[in-house]
Amino acid sequence: MDVRSLILLVQCLLGTSVAMTCREVPGSLKQIDVGVGQVFGVNDNNLIYTLNGETWTKLPGTLKHVSVGPSGVWGANRNNYIYKLVGGYWVRVPGLLKQVDAGGDQFVAGVNMNDNVYCLGRDATVGFSRENSPAPWDRLPGALMYYSCGPNGCWGVNSNQDIYLMKGVTPTACMGSRNWQKIEGKLVMIEVGTDGSVYGVNAGGDVYRRDGITTSNPAGTGWTHLSVSGKSKHVSYDLGHLWVITSENKIMDCTV
Template sequence: MGVREVILLVQCLLGSSLAMQCQTVDGILKQIDAGAGQVSGVNDNDEIYILYGRSWTKLPGLLKHVTVGPSGVWGTNKNNEIYKLVAANWVKTPGLLKQVDAGGDQFVAGVNMNDNVFCLGRDDTVGYKGSSSPLSWQVLPGNLMYYSCGPYSCWGVNKAQDIFVMTGVTPTACMGSTRWEQVLGKLVMVEVGTDGSVYGVNAEGTVFHRDGITACQPAGTVWTDLSVCGKSKHVTYDLGHLWVIDLDGKIQDCQV
């Protein structure tokens, strides 16, 4: 897949005149993830792509969800098996997850088929090379259908579309405080950037940004409606770029 640049003026903030420069990216994806300077995604056939410069490169294997971040490139397949990219090869890891996130500070987190929440600390993620490396998945309290982490907090949503944040996470204490703080609003997915910024999508396909997030105030203050063209189903953010997938799988790269 190649990249075709089309400059669009998108009203970024509801009721605001601020506009973003967006590029329509060639190709169709169902899920995309950006982190640590990389962008990767999968299409409806579970084919895996990673963006180099202005072109997509297809990776071997099949995954339904892929994630990139400080702890590497990870993914899960249609059987919920977990893989990490090691020396350009997908290496199977112990456990089962339907969604995985590598955006934490060298730790990985995700949820399984029963919406149980798990995380894996730095010693296991960075050092994992294959079956000879043991892994110790830690189980968090509660149930979520989507979970994403950043440098100092993790965010998730449950089946009722309620939003929760877990603070106090560190590379060696990925479970954080183990106390969920509910955040006002409703979302069907939420993503945390490697800089701690938080974006999400609601059931109507509207994209939101969480304002006021700092290391001292990891839950932020309010949600801002980003009026991206069309209805969206997936978003991810890294290094000033907001990547948006609409209901048809079309991709936009918007500079924030």
Template sequence: MRGGTIILLFLCLLGTSLAMDCREVAGKLKQIDAGVGQVFGVANDNSIYTIYGRTWTHIPGALKHVTVGPAGVWGVNTDNQIFKLVGGVWVLVEGLLKQVDAGGDQFVAGVNMHDNVYCLGRDATVGYKGPGSPISWTGITGSLMYYSCGPNVCWGVNSANQIFFRKGVTPAACQGNDWQHIAGALVMIEVGTDGSVYGVNAGGDVFRRDGITATNPAGTDWILTSPCTKSKHVSYDLGHLWVITTDERILDCVV
């Protein structure tokens, strides 16, 4: 992983009105997550990094997926073990997940190797300091391969690339109460800490969910917002869309 400066600047014109100012960031990652002003990612060898200014800093440990948000910094390794970063140290969390998300209002959620969906309420999430801390994962009906949450909303995609919105999610009742099927097809989806929703389809195109409001959190339409290359992973925070391309280059796009 090369640390250092942003090395490329280009403008991506999409259709007749939408433009993205994207800069390529030094290094290569397979997955990235941004939240609460922080950015974390993992490389092909499962090494972990976070960015300070324009420099990547290596974090000890090995994870295949990392996430940062109001719930803290969490991750899972190649054995599907779950970890939380506490005082600069990765502490083991009871349970097994293949993907985890910390973007909820101080609750975490994720899916296991059988595509079962789980969440951990705010009290257990915030209070978790290591083995021995009270913990109780709540199962959620349904089957998903990727699940991501914002302040009080969660979105997911299943193995058929169908998209679903989870209704009634709160920090105390992170399981919500009902699924709403959303038209479209995506292979991964991410919810920003402000409720923004972005996803990637099987062709590597990036989409943003439009029309999201407090009264209509499911939004209305998907808007193509692809950068000038095919992508496989995205994450949004504070006006920046972080993109991992299919060849694992890192783009920082101002939205």
């Protein structure tokens, strides 16, 4: 394949590039998650913060990963213990995960330290309110290092940076079809918004958006590169705003 053909192939796979309008938000975080109008994040010391207006408010406890969505606020700490925020307090949930996602339709999902993929159905997710409440996690086939859910399905990436979609996911059947659809491209993390939009970051720190996602076509049609100043390592989208954490832990609030 000559150089010109290779360039055309890359353009076909990655789509167009769109410039983002971004503002830097005061503070420093290593991971951020937004959903249902709320913003949560954790810093390098695993301290937990939520944004109220323009002010970051520190929450009790420590987490290495936090997630907010229709399922509430969930997180995982450095020991891979799982927690749910209940009445302003973190309540431990049975099980172990290194990354948890609360973006599903009142169910949660995540991956553990062995890249095994799990989900917890709506009844157990919504009903979980106290220590030692039942948490019957379902294990999905395959292995992923990051997993995120929304109204049109769940997306994940594996250790080879391959991208996969699980369709047919519902609040009472969080495992979906149990058949993974491989999506073209390479990413190291991926996040699904409450509205079903999908964004991700590749190994080079570039940000991408999946276009053409609908209820009838949850896989979408292609990727668009979003031009953000510098290198990125984490993204999350809600209500028209793409929140980006840069390689230097800067917090950016971006709009297209």
